[in-house]
Amino acid sequence: MKGNMGNMMKQMQQMQKKMMKAQDELSEMTFEASAGGGMVKAFANGSKEITDIQIDEEVVDPEDIDMLQDLVLAAVNDVMSQVDEKTNATMGKFTKGMNLPGGMF
Numbered sequence: 001m002k003g004n005m006g007n008m009m010k011q012m013q014q015m016q017k018k019m020m021k022a023q024d025e026l027s028e029m030t031f032e033a034s035a036g037g038g039m040v041k042a043f044a045n046g047s048k049e050i051t052d053i054q055i056d057e058e059v060v061d062p063e064d065i066d067m068l069q070d071l072v073l074a075a076v077n078d079v080m081s082q083v084d085e086k087t088n089a090t091m092g093k094f095t096k097g098m099n100l101p102g103g104m105f
Helices: 004-028 065-095
Strands: 031-037 040-045 048-056
Touching: 004 048, 004 065, 040 065, 048 065
Parallel strands: none
Antiparallel strands: 031 040, 040 048
16 A cells, blocks of 8 residues: 555656646747737747737827727737647646646646
8 A cells, every 4th residue: 555655656746847847848938929910919928927019110009099009908818818728738738637626727
């Protein structure tokens, strides 16, 4: 019985190391999304930090600030969705079949 418990603990430690490595790899990734036909671009890393926003000067219209705000929001929301999808796909393989509460990943 003790041998089984020791093997299980070793497997859990190995899985934890793999999960940490996957999280590190995710945080190093760069994601990009655009709105308005590429006029507004948002960039993020896998840690859900916006790293850059690029706005084409053609879309900057002092008479229509609302449109620019909408484009920025659309690009940021899209890039965050990409990070979430990649995180769920990457980390989900570790939690399949484990019945973790609250949908951790």
